[in-house]
Amino acid sequence: MGRSQTRSDFISRIVIICLFIVLFVIIMIPFYAVALSSFKPGESLVRYGLNLSLDFEIMSFDNFIYLFTGQHDYFVWFWNSMILTIAQVVLTLFVSAFVAYGFAAYDFKGKNFLFICVLLIMMVPFEILLVPLYSLINDLGMVNSYSAIILPGIANAATIFFFRQYLRSIPKEIIQSGRVDGANEYAIYFRLIMPIMKPSFAAMAILNGMNSWNNLLWPFMVLGDQSKYTLPIGLKTLLTPYGNNYDLLIVGSFFSIIPIFILFIAFQKYFIDGMTAGAVKG
Amino acid sequence: MIKKFVYSQKVAPYVFVLPFILIFLIFWFFPLVNSFVMSFQDRMLGQDPKWIGEANYSKLLTDKVFLTAIKNSVVYMLGTLVLLIPLPMLFAVMINSKLMMGREFFKSSFFLPALTSVAVAGTIFRLTFGEMEGSLMNSFLGLFGIDPIKFLKDGNWSMAALLILACWRWTGVNMLYYLSGLKSIDNEYYEAASIDGASAWQKFRTITMPLLKPTTVYVTTISVYAGLAMFTESLMMFNGNNSPKNIGLTIVGYLYRQGIEQNKLGYAAAVGIVLLVIAMVINLTQLKFSGMFKKEED
Numbered sequence: 237m238g239r240s241q242t243r244s245d246f247i248s249r250i251v252i253i254c255l256f257i258v259l260f261v262i263i264m265i266p267f268y269a270v271a272l273s274s275f276k277p278g279e280s281l282v283r284y285g286l287n288l289s290l291d292f293e294i295m296s297f298d299n300f301i302y303l304f305t306g307q308h309d310y311f312v313w314f315w316n317s318m319i320l321t322i323a324q325v326v327l328t329l330f331v332s333a334f335v336a337y338g339f340a341a342y343d344f345k346g347k348n349f350l351f352i353c354v355l356l357i358m359m360v361p362f363e364i365l366l367v368p369l370y371s372l373i374n375d376l377g378m379v380n381s382y383s384a385i386i387l388p389g390i391a392n393a394a395t396i397f398f399f400r401q402y403l404r405s406i407p408k409e410i411i412q413s414g415r416v417d418g419a420n421e422y423a424i425y426f427r428l429i430m431p432i433m434k435p436s437f438a439a440m441a442i443l444n445g446m447n448s449w450n451n452l453l454w455p456f457m458v459l460g461d462q463s464k465y466t467l468p469i470g471l472k473t474l475l476t477p478y479g480n481n482y483d484l485l486i487v488g489s490f491f492s493i494i495p496i497f498i499l500f501i502a503f504q505k506y507f508i509d510g511m512t513a514g515a516v517k518g
Numbered sequence: 519m520i521k522k523f524v525y526s527q528k529v530a531p532y533v534f535v536l537p538f539i540l541i542f543l544i545f546w547f548f549p550l551v552n553s554f555v556m557s558f559q560d561r562m563l564g565q566d567p568k569w570i571g572e573a574n575y576s577k578l579l580t581d582k583v584f585l586t587a588i589k590n591s592v593v594y595m596l597g598t599l600v601l602l603i604p605l606p607m608l609f610a611v612m613i614n615s616k617l618m619m620g621r622e623f624f625k626s627s628f629f630l631p632a633l634t635s636v637a638v639a640g641t642i643f644r645l646t647f648g649e650m651e652g653s654l655m656n657s658f659l660g661l662f663g664i665d666p667i668k669f670l671k672d673g674n675w676s677m678a679a680l681l682i683l684a685c686w687r688w689t690g691v692n693m694l695y696y697l698s699g700l701k702s703i704d705n706e707y708y709e710a711a712s713i714d715g716a717s718a719w720q721k722f723r724t725i726t727m728p729l730l731k732p733t734t735v736y737v738t739t740i741s742v743y744a745g746l747a748m749f750t751e752s753l754m755m756f757n758g759n760n761s762p763k764n765i766g767l768t769i770v771g772y773l774y775r776q777g778i779e780q781n782k783l784g785y786a787a788a789v790g791i792v793l794l795v796i797a798m799v800i801n802l803t804q805l806k807f808s809g810m811f812k813k814e815e816d
Contacts (some may be wrong), residue, residue: 249617256613256624263628263686266642269654273645284647287657331537338534350535353542359739360550361797363770364790367777368556371563388545389540419528450635453750457778462804468637472572475641475757489638496633504626511632511691512698 274299274490278483299487310488312463313470320455320466321448324386325441331390332440333433336399337425341411357393363453370457384458385451395440398513402436403429435506442503443510446496467492521780555788563781574788581604583790586764586798587772590677595745596766597681602692603737610690610696611726625697626689639687640754645677647755670756673765680751680766699733700726735808739801746797749774769793 269286275295303310339351369388378384406429414424452468461464465473471492474485500507523529523808561567578584608626613621616714631639646654647669656666669675707725716724749770753759756766759775769789775784 245617249619251621251703252612252615252617256609256618258618259609260624261628263631263690264783265654266646266686267630269646270642279765281645283650283652285650285653286645287652287654287655331541335535335538338531340535342531344528344531347531350539354538357542357546359743359798359801360794361743361770363747363749364794365546365549365552366770366773367783367786367790369545370778372545372549372552375565388541391541396538420525421527422525422533424660425534448635450633450637452635452637453753468635471635471637471641472754475644475754485641489641492538492638493634496631500626500630500633505630508625508694509604511629512694 243348243473257463264386267382270486270490272395274487275447276486278481278486281486282484299483301484303487303491306484308484309465310484313465313467314492316464317449317467320340320382320385321445322450323382324389325450327386327390327393328395328444329437329440332392332395333399333430333437334425335391336396337429338408339396340403341408343427349443354393354396364449366454366457373458378458379462380459380461382464385455388454392444394513395444398510399433399511402433435509437508438503439510439513442499442506445499445506520524534551539676541741553787553790556784559784559787559789561782561784563579563783567784571681574785575792578788578792583764583767587767587769590767591746591748592767593677594680594684594748597677597741598688598741598745599686599738601681601685602688602741603684606689606692606737607696607730610693610700610723614697614700625690625694628751630690630694631687632691634687636750636754639683640751643679643683643686644733644755668764673763676755676761676765680748683751683755685732689717695733695737696730699730704730712775731808735805738804742800742804743797746793746800766767785797 257283265288266286269288272288272290273281273286275297276291277294277298280291280294339347339354344373373379373384376384378387410428410432411424414428419427448469451466452472455466456469459469471485471488474481474488524533528773544727555604558569558571559567560570560573581596612618612636613624619623634642644816648656649666649668649670651660651666653666655669659667667675699749703726707729711721711725747770750766752761752766752768759771759779761767770793773786773789773793776782776789
């Protein structure tokens, strides 16, 4: 019995590991193909699409040289994305954590109702608000501004939810002791609570940063001015009905993933904490 | 005086949640109500609205393009449910088992596709599913002697391409959800089952699956939401909001076409309200049948 048990364990182990290696290869193929294609001339992409052929005769660093020295707006988009992402993350985190503390630390009239509103935002597809929201920012004269991208999301429901869950595990005695020491409610939050929230700030900074860096639809609608385009919008405009600038597109796509990859490798734990927040109750 | 008021323990909580109340009212509640009102109007940006009652809705009922969009979105949503719940659950159980090696490595590499923007991922898959003989997918199929397929010109194939893109991006994320669900299952259950001589499959069916139900409910809810609201994937895959015979048109794509491209705000708002109703009905039914409402008091 014992021996057949270990043998079947051994076979299961081989099967599982082989399966995961196959899945790993499938998942990596697109990355590999993009990395490979960024060394190939654009016309090869037009003719063959993405492929895995290692054709050293046509491969060169030309696309990379073009990316760094050519006449195009790529680094303007890159810079815009940086600025927008940083502004969005800082403001969203600051406001959402502030709000979450209100929900976690106090009992007040209307709290349940307001919290249901938080949950409602999480349940209604943002996309249905595209048209009225667009006409609203049009009326407010905010078209073409980064504030129109940032403002609607600064009290981000999912982020508030995460911070509130996190804050509920902080002992109420800290708040009490702050009051005994004569600190006012806001000083308690800013001096005592915010420092404790550091790990949750890291998790949410990374998740919000990733979403902001990758966001396409709403910024695409808001920004009409080319000089304000972000990276995803810029990459999208390289695909036109009249022809596609694959030379820049493919190497630009490849290059746009790299900052997030580096962040991910450095802060894996926070990515995963942020991602799985709220998935399981507790 | 004012300072004392704002600093009091009674008022402070409202100061804390005030930003949420403002944002909620301005950027969420007001547009939502406005959307509802607009759906009964004939309205264009910068012009006076005209009240037309339920005309937009009755027009939607007979709008063949809209029905195509609904069909596409619903098929896509069902496809993501069928593919992106059982498989990630199974993978999570496998990766969690003591037989697995290199757990952290696989966990993080499966997550990598989620880091790509839809602009990049859409471009990658557009080129992968190119109709040329040499493109990645066709050259793979060529190995089995299958003739090149024009993926993005045939409805079924383009839906398959969209679903493959969804699987590539989200399998790892859903697997993470299930892994964090598995962490909360007490090992004693498995030990007791082993003593009773339960097989691996029996353990999976009678212990793992039922205890993962909260995770499944969560993943289902977000999948219904994301599936019905899909738009940018199709926008990137078809290089714009127009696809041959609307094979890639989704509900949000239609909303975008009517509201933003053609400036028919009222009609687009009605599309949005229909989407809201569909999403709510499916999710509330799903939550009701899984008994989630009873467990909410904590």
